[in-house]
Amino acid sequence: AQSVTQPDIHITVSEGASLELRCNYSYGATPYLFWYVQSPGQGLQLLLKYFSGDTLVQGIKGFEAEFKRSQSSFNLRKPSVHWSDAAEYFCAVASTTSGTYKYIFGTGTRLKVLA
């Protein structure tokens, strides 16, 4: 079955520290992968996406993610976290099986940033 797993429900980091949010997927075909951020009371903003090619993708707000097919992972990273990065982060895969298209979302990781 197709699925996306975000193992960490909550993560707390200090401002200026590095960040890695984990995402594992289960998908039989070529995965189209995304990371979104949801600030409190807001909709979802697309941070970055991976379709093919270079496995290290750069996104907005200084985020990057690395696609590792052997590990079925697409982890999100940021070298230095800012207080404004406190938000909920969602990993998603676009499912295109059986001629249909839809997203499968992970359960989300809530990031708290300590001053």
Place this chain on the structure above:
Amino acid sequence: SAVISQKPSRDICQRGTSLTIQCQVDSQVTMMFWYRQQPGQSLTLIATANQGSEATYESGFVIDKFPISRPNLTFSTLTVSNMSPEDSSIYLCSVRLGAYEQYFGPGTRLTVT
């Protein structure tokens, strides 16, 4: 990307009533989606709304409870009917743009009392 707006941004409704949520996009799009996000949860797809065809509902969601209209390529509505407190959620619309990505509206926060 696209600019997506939703109305209302939030509402408090009495149980048994209905609320219609509007989603407007600044460009023409074929595929629009409606999601529900219950408190502290991830997003759950309610239905896919393609212009010119009936909406396709996901398992657990039915048209009588969540009727959807898609009159043109820039607009859609979702109605939450006969509401109960369990319908208290954030409702988000999204559009498919480009190859596979979706862009989301700001959401409608619904509280049912």
